[in-house]
Amino acid sequence: MIDRDKFAELYKEVYRELYKTALYRLGVPEDAENVVSDTVLDAYAGLDKLRDESAFRAWIFKILSNKINRVLREYVTRREHEAYLSDDSIDALPTAGNVIQAAEDKTLVQQAFTILSEEEREIVTMSVFGEQSSAEIADSMKLNRNTVRSKYSRALTKMREYLDRGGDMYGQKR
Numbered sequence: 001m002i003d004r005d006k007f008a009e010l011y012k013e014v015y016r017e018l019y020k021t022a023l024y025r026l027g028v029p030e031d032a033e034n035v036v037s038d039t040v041l042d043a044y045a046g047l048d049k050l051r052d053e054s055a056f057r058a059w060i061f062k063i064l065s066n067k068i069n070r071v072l073r074e075y076v077t078r079r080e081h082e083a084y085l086s087d088d089s090i091d092a093l094p095t096a097g098n099v100i101q102a103a104e105d106k107t108l109v110q111q112a113f114t115i116l117s118e119e120e121r122e123i124v125t126m127s128v129f130g131e132q133s134s135a136e137i138a139d140s141m142k143l144n145r146n147t148v149r150s151k152y153s154r155a156l157t158k159m160r161e162y163l164d165r166g167g168d169m170y171g172q173k174r
């Protein structure tokens with residue numbers, strides 16, 4: 001079993017990656033900070049469940065991933081609720097000009113990231129921002145290591161093709 005001092009030591013090794021992962025997936029610094037805080041509190045409270053120190057990184061990132069997914073579901077629910085309650089919901093829809101401007105404001109990489117499935121985004125995020133190996137990702141997502149590698153490779157290929165087309169998602173170049 002891992003003691004509290006060892007927990008602090010292990011946390012110091014991953015805290016930046018936890019925050020970077022949360023921020024990239026959520027896009028809101030305050031929400032990322034809250035999710036990381038909740039993750040650390042839950043991990044600390046459940047420390048007796050972790051038997052193997054070498055599994056700490058995958059374990060805490062799995063907790064983080066679950067927290068992020070919960071917040072993302074709340075975002076969707078909140079948006080749907082606000083749209084339902086709004087009498088001006090039609091007027092509140094973005095205009096074509098606003099949509100184009102918003103798309104131009106985003107980087108192509110961020111846009112390419114959005115064409116991935118949720119699972120692909122999670123794998124890429126855990127690998128790139130969480131700096132986790134395919135074995136760690138496989139363990140935390142309960143997938144085969146080779147499955148993680150192939151999904152990661154396919155996700156990067158999708159993003160590369162999207163970027164090669166200059167952000168051409170619908171068959172039309174900008």
